[in-house]
Amino acid sequence: MQSNKFKFTNVSIFFVSVGLLTIAVLLNSCMMMGMGTMGGMGGGMNHGNNQSNSMSDTAIVRKGVIDVNSIDLNKDGYVYQCTMDWNVISDENGKCPLCRMTLKKVANEEAVKNLKEHNFEVKE
Numbered sequence: 001m002q003s004n005k006f007k008f009t010n011v012s013i014f015f016v017s018v019g020l021l022t023i024a025v026l027l028n029s030c031m032m033m034g035m036g037t038m039g040g041m042g043g044g045m046n047h048g049n050n051q052s053n054s055m056s057d058t059a060i061v062r063k064g065v066i067d068v069n070s071i072d073l074n075k076d077g078y079v080y081q082c083t084m085d086w087n088v089i090s091d092e093n094g095k096c097p098l099c100r101m102t103l104k105k106v107a108n109e110e111a112v113k114n115l116k117e118h119n120f121e122v123k124e
């Protein structure tokens with residue numbers, strides 16, 4: 001008899017705690033949903049466009065047979081070349097997208113000579 005009574009109390013405690021747990025879980029999920037909506041809104045507003053910048057950067061990394069004269073768009077006889085990455089040549093002053101070094105102003109012939117010395121293929 002004594003043990004039966006004990007069991008009964010135990011079971012009711014179990015049900016009460018399950019009930020509380022359910023309420024707690026429901027409240028929790030409501031809060032989570034609210035936070036999720038807010039987080040989504042915040043993320044939607046954050047448009048990063050760093051990607052496009054790095055895309056145009058790598059355009060001055062020359063590949064294959066390099067035609068220095070066609071890189072010299074303003075035809076002043078000078079281009080900007082990276083002294084670490086010889087195939088990085090631009091008609092405008094800037095920084096090397098590979099090593100972030102400032103490009104060096106060189107005459108077209110000098111750029112060609114540098115490329116040849118470092119085994120790059122050059123169009124003449």
Ligand SMILES: [Zn+2]
Pocket residue numbers: 082083084085088096097098099100101
């Ligand atoms: Zn470089």
